[in-house]
Amino acid sequence: MTVLPMPVMADVERRSERFIPLLLMVGVLVAAIVSITPWPVGAYEDDAIYTLLAKALATGDGYRMINLPGAPHATHYPPGYPFLLSMLWRIAPGFPDNVVVFKFANAALLAIAAGGLYRFLRTRLEFGVHAAAVVAAVGTASIMTLHLAGLVLSEPLFLAVFFLSLPVIERAAEGSRIRDALTAGLLLGALAMVRTIGAVAIGAMVLVLLFRRRPLAALGVVAGSALFLVPWQLWVSAYQGEVAPILSGKYGSYGPWMVDGYREGGLSFARDVVIQNFAGMGNSLSYVLMPVQRSWPRILSLLLLLPVIAIGFVALVRRAPVLAGFFALYLGVIIVWPFHPHRFLIALWPILVIVLAAATRAIWQWSAIGPSRQGARMAGLAAIAFLAIGHAAYNREGYAERTWTDLQRRAGESVKPLVQWVAKYTRPDDVLATEHDVVVYLYTGRRGVPATTFLARQYVAPFTPAETEQWAGMMIATYQPRYYVTGWAEHLRAADSLAARTPPVLRKLGAIPHHTVYERVVERLTQ
Numbered sequence: 001m002t003v004l005p006m007p008v009m010a011d012v013e014r015r016s017e018r019f020i021p022l023l024l025m026v027g028v029l030v031a032a033i034v035s036i037t038p039w040p041v042g043a044y045e046d047d048a049i050y051t052l053l054a055k056a057l058a059t060g061d062g063y064r065m066i067n068l069p070g071a072p073h074a075t076h077y078p079p080g081y082p083f084l085l086s087m088l089w090r091i092a093p094g095f096p097d098n099v100v101v102f103k104f105a106n107a108a109l110l111a112i113a114a115g116g117l118y119r120f121l122r123t124r125l126e127f128g129v130h131a132a133a134v135v136a137a138v139g140t141a142s143i144m145t146l147h148l149a150g151l152v153l154s155e156p157l158f159l160a161v162f163f164l165s166l167p168v169i170e171r172a173a174e175g176s177r178i179r180d181a182l183t184a185g186l187l188l189g190a191l192a193m194v195r196t197i198g199a200v201a202i203g204a205m206v207l208v209l210l211f212r213r214r215p216l217a218a219l220g221v222v223a224g225s226a227l228f229l230v231p232w233q234l235w236v237s238a239y240q241g242e243v244a245p246i247l248s249g250k251y252g253s254y255g256p257w258m259v260d261g262y263r264e265g266g267l268s269f270a271r272d273v274v275i276q277n278f279a280g281m282g283n284s285l286s287y288v289l290m291p292v293q294r295s296w297p298r299i300l301s302l303l304l305l306l307p308v309i310a311i312g313f314v315a316l317v318r319r320a321p322v323l324a325g326f327f328a329l330y331l332g333v334i335i336v337w338p339f340h341p342h343r344f345l346i347a348l349w350p351i352l353v354i355v356l357a358a359a360t361r362a363i364w365q366w367s368a369i370g371p372s373r374q375g376a377r378m379a380g381l382a383a384i385a386f387l388a389i390g391h392a393a394y395n396r397e398g399y400a401e402r403t404w405t406d407l408q409r410r411a412g413e414s415v416k417p418l419v420q421w422v423a424k425y426t427r428p429d430d431v432l433a434t435e436h437d438v439v440v441y442l443y444t445g446r447r448g449v450p451a452t453t454f455l456a457r458q459y460v461a462p463f464t465p466a467e468t469e470q471w472a473g474m475m476i477a478t479y480q481p482r483y484y485v486t487g488w489a490e491h492l493r494a495a496d497s498l499a500a501r502t503p504p505v506l507r508k509l510g511a512i513p514h515h516t517v518y519e520r521v522v523e524r525l526t527q
Helices: 006-034 045-058 080-091 098-123 129-140 143-149 155-174 178-192 196-211 215-242 245-251 254-289 295-319 321-336 342-364 371-401 405-425 437-444 465-479 489-500
Strands: 431-434 447-449 483-486 506-512 515-520
Touching (some): 006 098, 045 098, 080 155, 098 143, 129 342, 155 196, 155 321, 178 215, 196 321, 254 321, 254 371, 295 371, 342 371, 405 437, 483 489, 489 506
């Protein structure tokens, strides 16, 4: 066997260092492009709202919810991602054709995130070239991530900004230079302008610096991030009152909505949210790691996952404490947030992969002396292999069946007849109440409102039929929509009850595929 001289081996390593990251980014880009579908925006409500805000910015209406009567200023989402989309809208102004441009941009952003993740693994965590490439690929080209890559959602931009900034942030956390802290704060503030939960990373870095007894550096981080956060909070404070309370769950700022839920529900609400979110996270992660219907293999995967996460977290605390703190605080937010955790887990997936990779390396490099320690090391490696095989099966099935299209297809099939009916049978100045109010505006120009309200307490205690009817009636009374169009069973019951009142509030006109159409009864004064 020929042994290459050390200079030749070093040259091979350098060549791999140039070639493999490019191959990684191209591979992730191709995977993300494959996930793009021709289905319209609206699979999640968020993708339709982001597109709407991009249109408002690009067409000169400002940062407003132009789909709502009165076009109130937008306070629900920070403006980072809509601003990027608005730049693309100016380049490709033809809607809905430009939606494909937005999706291709997200595919490119995911590829950039993969490159940033690879660089972080190589420079900060000191992974080898091939190991870093594999971890970055699993983190960004997994079916888990591709569920969002083909949609107009902010996660790809968030991941790109996060991983490109992370080496600078971790270096700043090691030192005490105010300039470095200010730079890190600016990057973290910009991250929070893409997704609000990015502010958790600010808290993680401040805690790390305080633990290291560098209060001036911590103040520098706060000051740098404040250049983004303070103007945004002033904007929210100035305009959040423009959104009627009945719409605050969908269109208002996050904070008051969540605070109201906890204040009204008390300790029992908090308990139920935590229990439901733990169950939801367990259900999501167990299927991603063991895609079977039988319960015992999925429970086993969770039992193996928890100690592996603990080992990886400890390893990260030593090498990348800000990332470790962000991971822990992000999980804490998921646990207490009154919404299904799967959506939040998707954005966290690449970071979870880093944690698992750190655990794998720590176990592999563990100098286990003695039979018991050797047995523990082999058991740890076996657990990781079990999880890796399960996740590989999840991805094989997902790629084969293109599971990322399921949600988009269902949403598209549901909303298409609605959009066609609205475009054909309503006037441009008509206002509608429907579950798909944003999509209806984007594709028809008709303004609208949701069919009912959205409260935090609904996460653990869904509305009773009487409450649904009450809120639907309040929505109709507040905004006076001409039509009430719904496809949800609970809203159908409420609409039928409103139509059966004396005098009636609604009148049933008929049905279209997936929806039933009602018209508001206008009271007429008798002479």
